[in-house]
Amino acid sequence: MTLNVPSQHREPAILVLEDGRTFRGSSYGALGETVGEAVFSTGMTGYQETLTDPSYHRQVIVMTAPHVGNTGVNREDDESARIWAAGYVVRDPALRSSSWRATRDLEDELREQGVVGICSIDTRALTRHLRERGSMRVGVFSGAAAARPEPELLDVVRTSPQMAGSALAAEVSTTEPYIIPAVGEKRFIVAALDLGIKAMTPHLMSLRGIEVHVLPATATLDDVLAIGEHGPDGVFFSNGPGDPATADREVGLLRQVLDARIPFFGICFGNQLLGRALGFGTYKLKYGHRGINQPVMDRTTGKVEVTAHNHGFAVDAPIDRESDTAYGRVRVSHVCLNDDVVEGLECLDLPAYSVQYHPEAAAGPHDAAYLFDRFLDLMEQRPALVAPGPTSDASEASESRREGATTRSAGPATEGSN
Numbered sequence: 001m002t003l004n005v006p007s008q009h010r011e012p013a014i015l016v017l018e019d020g021r022t023f024r025g026s027s028y029g030a031l032g033e034t035v036g037e038a039v040f041s042t043g044m045t046g047y048q049e050t051l052t053d054p055s056y057h058r059q060v061i062v063m064t065a066p067h068v069g070n071t072g073v074n075r076e077d078d079e080s081a082r083i084w085a086a087g088y089v090v091r092d093p094a095l096r097s098s099s100w101r102a103t104r105d106l107e108d109e110l111r112e113q114g115v116v117g118i119c120s121i122d123t124r125a126l127t128r129h130l131r132e133r134g135s136m137r138v139g140v141f142s143g144a145a146a147a148r149p150e151p152e153l154l155d156v157v158r159t160s161p162q163m164a165g166s167a168l169a170a171e172v173s174t175t176e177p178y179i180i181p182a183v184g185e186k187r188f189i190v191a192a193l194d195l196g197i198k199a200m201t202p203h204l205m206s207l208r209g210i211e212v213h214v215l216p217a218t219a220t221l222d223d224v225l226a227i228g229e230h231g232p233d234g235v236f237f238s239n240g241p242g243d244p245a246t247a248d249r250e251v252g253l254l255r256q257v258l259d260a261r262i263p264f265f266g267i268c269f270g271n272q273l274l275g276r277a278l279g280f281g282t283y284k285l286k287y288g289h290r291g292i293n294q295p296v297m298d299r300t301t302g303k304v305e306v307t308a309h310n311h312g313f314a315v316d317a318p319i320d321r322e323s324d325t326a327y328g329r330v331r332v333s334h335v336c337l338n339d340d341v342v343e344g345l346e347c348l349d350l351p352a353y354s355v356q357y358h359p360e361a362a363a364g365p366h367d368a369a370y371l372f373d374r375f376l377d378l379m380e381q382r383p384a385l386v387a388p389g390p391t392s393d394a395s396e397a398s399e400s401r402r403e404g405a406t407t408r409s410a411g412p413a414t415e416g417s418n
């Protein structure tokens with residue numbers, strides 16, 4: 001029996017790291033050249049969701065899984081309207097896809113979308129290099145570009161922009177607001193700031209009866225408050241690319257949301273921005289967390305979750321004690337068990353919380369889906385928080401929390417006070 005395997009014509013390709021190390025291999029995807037930040041992802045599955053996650057804008061993804069493309073691409077798993085990854089590095093591309101859901105080969109999709117990649121290089125050696133030296137800028141050059149002298153290519157890489165200091169959310173955000181309707185009975189209306197939102201996030205909210213109004217990254221408090229008859233029941237800040245230290249305008253908006261005591265939930269970039277709004281700093285991790293099997297401890301329940309991650313930055317908050325901030329007491333609710341990195345924040349005196357990882361799990365395990373239910377709980381409790389009833393214990397507890405926050409917020413709740 002002969003297999004109907006298409007013969008792949010591959011041109012020479014070279015990957016050039018900014019510290020001068022090079023890997024020679026073969027072209028994969030589109031021919032040409034690309035630059036970005038080299039990051040590795042350890043997910044064995046879910047490459048379609050990864051490639052179309054806007055948080056990967058300006059990053060060249062190195063897959064540690066040795067065989068990529070086996071299940072092709074399909075019409076259901078895109079997390080946005082296009083591939084955002086700046087480049088793709090794999091060891092062994094699948095010769096053809098095999099899945100009942102596949103509508104085409106991954107490589108055809110990469111080619112059509114102009115995504116330059118490289119294959120047949122030692123991705124284990126490259127990953128170890130990035131672990132030892134840290135994420136760094138990289139260039140992938142294939143076809144005619146690969147024939148240029150190496151010092152010239154290194155120069156291209158070294159003059160490309162760094163990830164630290166890059167403000168990228170506006171480059172991936174929607175330009176127009178849009179609505180994802182609630183499935184079934186509409187229970188709440190949420191304003192979701194699109195900093196690079198993944199499609200699964202509003203989808204999971206809609207399944208819980210939330211009507212999600214997705215807003216451009218440039219939205220103001222007036223835009224947020226204009227939603228619904230009396231403003232939204234909750235505000236959500238999404239994941240997104242770039243350095244959270246650059247997002248001053250979004251942090252300003254978030255402070256206004258916290259001041260208005262609107263229930264808030266943030267994921268990934270949204271977690272970093274909540275951290276900043278509360279007065280914590282953010283910093284760049286040596287090589288980041290990217291994959292779908294990272295162990296995280298939920299300190300509320302003591303349970304360990306296996307979770308999906310994609311972050312290169314993290315919040316700098318103490319994990320061993322509560323912090324007193326301009327917005328009341330805050331605690332680190334989730335911690336990564338591999339390295340003690342802050343994976344979640346919870347305000348104890350305000351209806352606000354966030355996680356650094358991905359409860360929307362696209363791709364990834366579903367252990368953390370309960371975090372969407374917590375958002376519903378916060379929105380349900382909102383009337384009690386704002387105007388507590390006189391008798392119930394729960395309302396009294398809410399009231400005392402609220403007063404605590406009011407006392408603490410009475411000081412100069414500004415950036416400079418932290």
Ligand SMILES: NC(=O)CC[C@H](N)C(=O)O
Binds near residue numbers: 240267310312314
């Ligand atoms: N997925 C995200 O939201 C990533 C957030 C941020 N760009 C980081 O790399 O840490």
